[in-house]
Amino acid sequence: MEDVALFVPCLADQFLPEIGVSVVKIFRKLGVSFTYDKRQTCCGQPLVNAGDRKGARKVAKHFVSIFEGSEYIVAPSGSCIHTLKEHYPRLLADEPVWYQRACEVSEKAYELSQFLVSILGVGDVGARFEAKACLHESCAVLRQLGVSDEPKTLLKNVGGLDLVPLNDADVCCGFGGEFSVDYSNISEAIVKDKVNNFKASGADILILGEPGCLLNIRGYMSYNGVGGQVRHIAEILAGE
């Protein structure tokens, strides 16, 4: 149906492969023709955030040359897509040919829910998932990509899923990559608020679209013995 290149972010690849597996399930169910290029590694976001532009530039070129051939690039992460869209053109601004290639890549990059709803026009993926859940609107998805209605539409149409509101759903979970280790006490205070809001929501599952937030919130909950699950939206949408 479409020529889609699947990009599985490094965090998901290494720690949360089930997210990638879920995306594959969704694509197969919807009949999306996709490829997974085995040369892929990481978009270079950690390097951008650390200020290592030299390194990030090289990684960006590697990424662009792998992905530029396909019609769409889809990833189950907002922040990686944002890296492609916002930072690649900036990083490569001084190299006209690369800049052009980066812009072309950035124009066809989509976060998963955005791709399903806006490009495929699918609001209902025919999934079933029995649970009471709420949605954390990850900053990269909500603010950097402006994607908010799409995941809500998809989740509303999941059979058996009771979606309840989450207080301060649009407030950061305190991850921030290196922030979470360099300022772990501040990060802890922020994620604690997020988890308290989750507890107060009465939901059993916290759904989100960003592997980084997932590791942060899940790590905090299991360390502190808080009940409930944190799941990536792809896992819910792959539910049968």
Next chain:
Amino acid sequence: MRPQSENFKELARKNLANEGQRKILNQFSLILKALRDASFTTLPDEKAALEKGRRIREDAIKNLPYLLEMFEENATKAGAKVVWASDARQANDFIVSLAKEKGANLCVKAKSMISEEISLREEFIENKIETYETDLGEFIVQQAGKTPFHIVGPAINMTIKEVSDLFNKVIGLPETEDPTELAKGARMFLRDKFRNAQIGISGANMAVAETGSIILVENEGNIRFATSAPKTHVVLMSIEKVVPTISEAAYMLKLLTRSCTGQRISNYVSVITGPKKAGEIDGPEELYIVILDNGRTKIYADEVLRSALQCIKCGMCAAVCPVYTHVGGYSYGWVYSGPIGAVLNPLLLGLDKARDLYHATTLCGACKDYCPAGVDVRNIVLDLRAKEMDGDRSFDAEAPPALVKIFYRIWAWVLLDYSRYKIASRIMRIVMPFVIKYGKASNLSDRLIQWTRCRDIPQVAPKSFHETYSELKK
């Protein structure tokens, strides 16, 4: 105000532990956001309004040299005396010697962050000129010997009880927990100061190039009093305050008051064009406008960083910042706090003196979404980090240790080829459990331990997606 931004970590730790303050910060953020959101519903389209604000400020900063000259010309025509100060010393020296020349021994001050930046009040007091902050929040802060906690609400962190005790001690007000009575007490105390002061000092919310006017926004009336009762009015403004026309100023005013306090308009808006003219009853006989650079020209010269100068000091970014609403204003260690402080303090003090500020951010970008002037804090932060990594000395960045640079160089090298990435992930699987268990020696393992202080370390999957994918294919 003596900078302490180098101590961010320590200050943040202390402030995080202050439960009472955390509660106030929560309330403050909640109420302000609600008021702000409600006030924006009275504009036809919030997004379009913010976009217009961004454009006005971006254009103004782009044309800064031209607009400043136009402002000087028109302000001078209106009878004001314009003085340029390249740094804090020059500004303080000029204003202090002017005050002495006028024989001033009493000065009333309106709220001005720039005056905090150059420690003008302290200079006055050192020179035996009795000086009073007249904004209620600033008055409290001054009497308590503290520094502003927030750019707009300098004393929002203090409880009524604390203010009551303070006023009882310093101005002899009978103890009361009625805020109206407390405000009245401060007003009565300040009334004579206004009347007898020979000099009044204010900041400027905006300076209008086409008319040479200064615009001052307030709710208490103290600014109008302080700028009209004394014979000499000194405006202290920084170079980025200028906007081209009155109509653009009026538009920014709509956004400023909404973002500041959730008001459609503040109780007072003063547009001051020159001193008192012949036949006028109120107003100062002389108006001086001191235009301060203090490092801003250098910021202006950088196309990415100059976005920081678009800021109109509404303070909204702080209210929506997950870091500020936890660590509070004092943690930033200097005049400016919250997201804008996280970039302005390093830019004005030197990156090496405020390194933590542009690292202690989750990069969530809420500040940008709420900013009525289009300041892109997120991108400035990333730019400052890149300057640091490159050891770029233009803003006194201190390059990271060689080991850190090597670490990132290896990381980038690994990401350039899947087979290296695969080997690295294998090594990670073997080494990580040991690092967590035994290693405290290296910087790297210390960082891992920081994560595990409050979170379980994520388990590396037995098989990466990459490896799983081959099986899925079948």
